[in-house]
Amino acid sequence: MELRQLATFVAVAEEQGFSRAADRLGVVQSAVSATIRNLEREWGVTLFHRTTHRVELSAEGRELLPVAREALRAAGAVDGAVEELHGGLRGTLRLGIMQTTLSPGVFSAAGVIAAFRATHPAVKIEVRQAGSGSQADAVREGELDLAFVGLPQTSLPGLELTPLSRAEMQVACPPGHRLASRASVDLGALRDEPFAEMPPEWGVRIANDHAFAAAGAQRTIAYEINDLVTVADFVRHGLAIAILAPGMFPQDPLLAFVPIRHHAPAFLVSLVQPSNRPPSPAARAFAATAAAYAAT
Structure with a gap:
């Protein structure tokens, strides 16, 4: 089993399709299909139920998906630690953002990203925009590393919240x-x-x-x-x-x-990260940038 196989499994599960996973990974669809077949044969399980219209995780696939994500995170953490030793951060940060029209004087996710990239230009940031509730779930499940959310709660199960701004509505x-x-x-x-x-x-x-x-x-x-x-x-x-x-x-x-x-009601913007697993070096650095940006 290789990390490449795990990344392919996670991509198909998250994209819910072989062609979209191929686009995400930058490979041809036949390579994705072959990788999944080999992984199913190696593990002795069926990971996906396939029809002409959809691809769904099997019960075994749902059970193995968080384990695969955790293995990829651990490998990424090792790579990030090595890069830190050599004086720079690399890798990919998966970030959830909200749909808001808040002026930069109140809070700006784009402003935080720009400040982070100025210091860590080699880190690739992938953004996903959705509702705050689903973004929090995605961080909890390991689909995202961090997310900006606008939730009234100051604590959420399985998540660590860093308040960044508050606006009374x-x-x-x-x-x-x-x-x-x-x-x-x-x-x-x-x-x-x-x-x-x-x-x-x-x-x-x-x-x-x-x-x-x-x-x-x-x-x-x-x-x-x-x-x-x-x-x-x-x-x-x-x-x-x-x-x-x-x-x-x-x-x-x-x-x-x-x-x-x-x-x-108050619109409270927070950065959420998982409380049950350590952040990657890139996620840790981004969280520090967000806190410093909010304090200015």
Whole structure:
């Protein structure tokens, strides 16, 4: 068994297909198929169930996948330690990022990545954008090394969180809305308002759900939208209201923000890493860069 075989197994499992895994690995599809067949023969198991339309992990494959990931991580950690001894970091860092429009003055994942690359240009950074909930799961399962998440929790099972920024959210509405002139508002007073919200796994939505639950209040979600720019556009056109951080849309004349009196949700940006396995040298260096960037 070779590390190349393990990397192929993990690639097929994560890409859920042989052709996509081949593209990811930079090889032809026949080489991926041959590697998986040889690995199945060597291990005496069926790793994948194949049909004309899909490739799925078998029960044995699901059991072996985390072991294969851990072996690849261990090998990468050794390579990283050797590179550190020679005065530089190399390798690949798999990083989860969020979909936000936060201004750089509040927090910028791109700013952290740029600061890290200025010091460690030989490290390749692969980014994956998704909801905060699924990003946290991906770090826990070993699919990602680190991830920026916007979750209200300060602790999550199997994860270590480093808080980076916090922004209190407010009710966003058009300037002519009945709420726009209010000094503040309670969540309970929003029961009959149509809301534009993110999907359930996104950080802003999770923070809002927690705040309404804590207040014992309800809201009507009229539109579920998977990007903040469109959420804000629905608000601008009077189709709905939303709860957003003002820093996400600085100095927008078509958006009015009203503070929330009690149980105001906060958009907390954190960097998460697994708590049950040591980080690679690149991940450790990136976490230190993120903390220093947030402190400036």
